[in-house]
Amino acid sequence: MSAASSDSAEIATASKRPFDPYLADPSPPSKLQRFSQSDISPADADSGGEAGAESEAMAGARLSRTQRYLVAVEYDGTRFSGSQQQPNQRTVVGVLKEAFHKFIGQPVSIFCSSRTDAGVHALSNVCHVDVERISKRKPGEVVFATS
Secondary structure, three states: OOHHHHHHHHHHHHHHOOOOOOOOOOOOOOOOOOOOHHHOOHHHHHHOHHHHHHHHHHHHHHHHHEEEEEEEEEEOHHHOOOOOOOOOOOOHHHHHHHHHHHHHOOOOEEEEOOOOOOOOOEEEEEEEEEEEOOOOOOOOOOOOOOO
């Protein structure tokens, strides 16, 4: 048996094996590389100088106070000028920002996964909202709301 036919036979045998979900890696594949403070070497931290370390500390403090929420919205786009915020136009993101500002009492950042043109409806447009943490809940705690 040649090497090529032996490889194809091995692949065919491997594909016939039943899939065992307990042996598979339970974490979803990630396209973004994740870093922790322990991954940064002291040489890397010192390379930015005092200003670099100060800005890293400020960024870390800002990130720790920000909470990100997933929001799925459904709308009739007839009276909207699209979903992306535009000056002097009624848009989906603009209306969402106003609603969150009234509800929370502070400005928020909203980023939608897709855009719609003027007059286009959406059954499920997924957005994330970044809000300064005002709750006493723990950062990892998830709150669900369904309609």
